[in-house]
Amino acid sequence: MLHVENLIFDYPGHRALNNVSLVLERGTITALVGPNGAGKSTLMRLCAALDQPFSGTVRLDDLDVHANPRAAHRRMGFLPDFFGLYDELTVRQGLMYRAAAQGVPRAQRRTVAEGAAERLEITDRLGQKAGTLSRGLRQRLAIAQAVLHEPTFLMLDEPASGLDPSARIGLSGVLRNLARDGMTILVSSHILAELEDYSTHILMLRQGQVVDHAPLAVMGTVTERRVEIRLDFARPVAELRKRLLAIGGIEVLSCGVDDAIVMSDPDPSTRATMLAAVLAAGLPLASFAPERRSLQDIYLARMKAATERPPLRLVGPQ
Template identity: 60%
Template sequence: MIRVEHLIFDYPGHRALDDVSFEIAPRTITALVGPNGAGKSTLMRVCSGLERPFAGRVRLQDIDVHESPREAHQRMGYLPDFFGLYDDMTVRQCLEYRAAAQGVSKQNQCDAVDRAADRMQLTDRLNQRAGELSRGLRQRLAIAQATIHNPSFVMLDEPASGLDPEARIGLAGALKTLCAEGMTIIVSSHILAELDDYSTHILMIRDGRIVQHGPLSTLEGRIDDPATISIELAAPDARLAEILAAVPGIVVQQVDDRHATLSTGGGAATRQALLKGLVEAGLPVIDFTAEKLRLQDAYLARMRAADGEPRGGKSG
């Protein structure tokens, strides 16, 4: 979908992007994460064609973004961290204006407005002025404007900034809808718990270089933190502690006759063997839950690991 090749971008006295390369697969939602000043917003601006790199190139499908920016912009949508709306215009007028600006034909503008409003659940607000909308609805309107021309690739910089929990849930649902319709999305955010709800991939950046890139499942597999497992029995059984103590590769954190919490670094094979052993011993297991590694935990663990690597880390 989009291929970034050896990007270098400098501000006076500071290298914001340092030999950045990656490729984003179609129909995915990539979480772009990193500390403040890592280069996330600069990367988005370069990928959108708003900044020209000192070296390297960005290709969207078969288009060089910086050599053919107008053609590229017809296939992409971009929402910066700070965006403006025409507060005196209605939601419908805002969408009609953006549709015209994006080159949507006159005869197709009405359908484009209705489709964008439906995606972002703004249909009942079409006749309301943008200046009267809540922060969450303004954010939805901005995303609707960025996607009204049905782009194949969308970049959103901090779209959940300032939103309340209910609005963030609505945003997550909207992004899933866009992805289901075939759009490829990059979302930059500091709210890692929110990204966990809808992201399929992660792109970690620090000091202008890629630290990690790949599916979330792959990232979790590369983190050495042990999985936490919770076990519950239907009825008390005094053998639970004894059986767990005899299983290699696990560390029992808490156990009584009916419940246990333990950790294991042995992966799926160890968990499978453990569950099989409990069932074969006749224990009435009603719950065996391996806690999913949260994106925030994976991010912190990978950043700590990167502190011990040569500058530049690794990508995958």
């Protein structure tokens, strides 16, 4: 789908991207994460053919986006972190104007505009001026403008910035639906818990280089050899660690007031024996399951490992 090869981009006195290569598969939602200044927005602008790389290529299917930027823009949508809307236009007018800018024939513009509004669930706002919309609805309108021409590739830079929790949940549903329709999506955000709700892959950047790029399914969100034990918080247990160790055969890695992480062989019969022993000990068990690591845990661990590597030396003209 999207192929980035050996991408290098320099700002005066600073290398923003250093030999970045990656492939985004069709229908995936990739979370683009990294510290401030890692090169996330620069990568998006290069993929959108808004900046010219020092070297390297970006291909959207068989199309070189920098050799054919107008053709590339017909196949992609891009919503930057800071976007503008025509506040005096109604939602319908704004969408129809964008349809015209995308080259949609006049006879089809109203249908295309209303279809995009329906997809983003803002049909009831078609007659309302953009300037009167809430932040969440403005975000939906901006995404509707970015996808009304049915792009195969969509980039969103901090799409949930400033949204309330319910608006973020709604945005997650919208992105999952777009991916289900076959759209490939790249989302940059610092809100890792939100990205975890809908992303299929994660792409980590640090100092302009790729730290990791993999499906979340293989990133270790489930830890096979560690079990999380949670107790009924309404029935506190004194000295939980001591009670667990007294069972025998249990290695306690960490322990709180009503929860603990223990080591366990992933074999189902071994897990069943351990579960039976915990219940027989009279502990008020609420859950017994493999430990799950959040996207934030994975991100912090990967970034710490990357920080501890020897720094890359760039050799250039003296």
